[in-house]
Amino acid sequence: MSVLELLLELVLMPIVAFVIGLFMVLMMRKIGARLQRRVGPPVFQPLYDIVKLYGKRTQVSHGLMHDIGIIMAVGGYVAAETLLPMPGMNGIAEKGGLIALLYVIMIPSLGLALGVGQCANPNGSIGISRALTAMLAYDIPFVIVIFGVAWHFGTTNLVDIIALQQAGGIATWGAVEMPLLAIAGLFGMQAMLGKQPFEIYVAPAEIATGPMVEMGGKYLGGLFVMQSFQLYTAAVIYVTLFLGGGENWLFFLIKIFAVVAIPMSIAFLFPRYRTENLVGLLWKWPVMAGLIGVALLMY
Amino acid sequence: MKEIQQIPVAQASRTNPFARVFDELTAFCRSRSMFMLHYCTGCGAIELPPAMTSRFDMERLGIQPMVSPRQADILLITGYVSVKTLKRVILTYEQMASPKYVIGICSCTVNGGMYWQSYATAKKLNDYMPVDMYIAGCMPRPEAVIEGLRGLMERVRTGEANGWEDYYRRYDYYLGHQQRLFGEAWQTPTNVIQEAEHYGLAGPETEGEHTALLRQHQQPLEPLEMRIGLKERV
Numbered sequence: 013m014s015v016l017e018l019l020l021e022l023v024l025m026p027i028v029a030f031v032i033g034l035f036m037v038l039m040m041r042k043i044g045a046r047l048q049r050r051v052g053p054p055v056f057q058p059l060y061d062i063v064k065l066y067g068k069r070t071q072v073s074h075g076l077m078h079d080i081g082i083i084m085a086v087g088g089y090v091a092a093e094t095l096l097p098m099p100g101m102n103g104i105a106e107k108g109g110l111i112a113l114l115y116v117i118m119i120p121s122l123g124l125a126l127g128v129g130q131c132a133n134p135n136g137s138i139g140i141s142r143a144l145t146a147m148l149a150y151d152i153p154f155v156i157v158i159f160g161v162a163w164h165f166g167t168t169n170l171v172d173i174i175a176l177q178q179a180g181g182i183a184t185w186g187a188v189e190m191p192l193l194a195i196a197g198l199f200g201m202q203a204m205l206g207k208q209p210f211e212i213y214v215a216p217a218e219i220a221t222g223p224m225v226e227m228g229g230k231y232l233g234g235l236f237v238m239q240s241f242q243l244y245t246a247a248v249i250y251v252t253l254f255l256g257g258g259e260n261w262l263f264f265l266i267k268i269f270a271v272v273a274i275p276m277s278i279a280f281l282f283p284r285y286r287t288e289n290l291v292g293l294l295w296k297w298p299v300m301a302g303l304i305g306v307a308l309l310m311y
Numbered sequence: 312m313k314e315i316q317q318i319p320v321a322q323a324s325r326t327n328p329f330a331r332v333f334d335e336l337t338a339f340c341r342s343r344s345m346f347m348l349h350y351c352t353g354c355g356a357i358e359l360p361p362a363m364t365s366r367f368d369m370e371r372l373g374i375q376p377m378v379s380p381r382q383a384d385i386l387l388i389t390g391y392v393s394v395k396t397l398k399r400v401i402l403t404y405e406q407m408a409s410p411k412y413v414i415g416i417c418s419c420t421v422n423g424g425m426y427w428q429s430y431a432t433a434k435k436l437n438d439y440m441p442v443d444m445y446i447a448g449c450m451p452r453p454e455a456v457i458e459g460l461r462g463l464m465e466r467v468r469t470g471e472a473n474g475w476e477d478y479y480r481r482y483d484y485y486l487g488h489q490q491r492l493f494g495e496a497w498q499t500p501t502n503v504i505q506e507a508e509h510y511g512l513a514g515p516e517t518e519g520e521h522t523a524l525l526r527q528h529q530q531p532l533e534p535l536e537m538r539i540g541l542k543e544r545v
Contacts, residue, residue, distance in 0.1 A: 050365045050368040051371040052368075053371060054371065057373055060340040060344040061340075063344075064340040064341050064344040064384075068410070069408070069409045069410060070408035070506075072381060216378045220378045221382070225378075226379070226381055227381060228407075232382050
């Protein structure tokens with residue numbers, strides 16, 4: 013592959029991911045609306061929101077870290093997209109692998125923590141401390157899942173993992189061969205997306221949207237962009253590890269939208285756990301399922 | 312309102328040939344995406360849940376509730392504002408990011424409504440902050456609320472809803488009314504005059520006798536004391 017081709021892929025992959033992410037946000041809001049027997053927003057609503065937020069004339073900055081925090085939050089996901097293979101485009105996925113991806117998708121949370129820290133808003137500080145606690149909670153099952161998958165396929169290379177699953181057909185998909193790990197991964201994804209019942213760090217009625225409380229204008233716009241990337245990233249990681257990646261664009265889109273629809277449909281039916289309940293729950297059930305799954309793989 | 316329109320506004324020169332396209336796109340997106348901060352003070356709040364939930368569903372118009380003034384575009388005041396409440400409403404309004412719109416729902420915000428005799432109620436909301444849209448009624452039904460919001464959307468799209476600019480252009484006028492109610496020592500954490508200069512909206516009516524009084528009493532804001540743990544009681 014030539015350098016020019018690689019550069020083109022590195023530019024194209026985040027853009028495609030963003031567009032798909034916008035439709036995922038739309039789907040999330042539509043599912044919420046349908047479950048509440050409403051019509052829901054129009055098709056381009058996520059785009060309207062983002063354009064409007066960037067078009068705001070007041071941009072209240074609380075300092076340099078506040079600006080850099082948002083850039084880290086979006087940039088972390090932009091970097092993650094180049095490590096995630098999509099049909100026809102691998103980017104630098106072969107060079108990165110699962111371990112690098114694991115590190116890169118932690119950057120947004122840390123960037124957000126830095127940025128929100130400078131706002132000095134108590135609601136924001138509580139929110140971000142909850143977000144980092146939640147990260148501590150869901151990273152344990154997530155790491156177990158990634159270890160199990162890497163052990164099973166004997167590689168951490170995402171391109172190889174996809175190729176191995178596609179060569180064997182549905183019977184060799186991760187979800188079929190490692191059902192317990194797939195369930196643990198689904199649990200972890202619900203918490204990673206911060207959806208109910210694990211919505212502790214947004215909690216609009218309690219801490220006024222937590223980390224977002226001091227964000228207006230382009231800062232909130234940045235977080236909206238981050239949300240689209242976040243949905244896309246979580247879905248593609250899951251599809252890559254357990255559902256055989258995308259054979260072509262049609263199957264790829266069907267799979268990732270189906271995967272995102274699961275946590276969304278669950279989310280709007282639940283209230284919210286407290287922080288200690290969330291940590292207890294995530295360290296108990298998905299970890300247990302994941303460890304049993306790994307044990308079954310090894311013997 | 313006539314004298315407001317006569318104030319010349321300095322337009323920054325636009326060199327980008329697509330500037331007009333971008334402006335129209337932004338105005339359209341602004342009208343189709345409104346984050347609403349509802350300051351529900353009176354009984355008018357009862358008519359908002361049906362407007363937001365499955366019966367009338369505001370989200371299909373792009374209107375959704377937000378919880379922090381930094382994120383909001385519309386400040387929705389539903390009912391009478393007492394003198395004490397009005398202080399909070401003004402603090403909230405000044406923290407919102409421009410362009411920002413105020414909607415007064417119910418008769419109480421128009422002329423005091425059934426509280427017109429009360430000593431503790433601010434009668435006309437637009438004495439204290441520029442109101443873009445009044446939705447009269449006691450209380451207006453959800454249909455009326457939606458109709459009013461659609462009217463505001465249309466005004467935002469065509470660029471007519473610029474009441475927030477009026478707040479910066481004629482800050483002295485609004486501050487005068489605020490001082491009449493809250494006393495001479497009234498001040499908010501936001502430096503409105505500086506913001507007016509930042510937007511290029513500072514005109515002859517931004518400063519006057521009331522802002523002079525404000526400067527006289529104004530105390531510089533100090534950061535809150537950072538303290539961990541509770542004070543021990545003796």
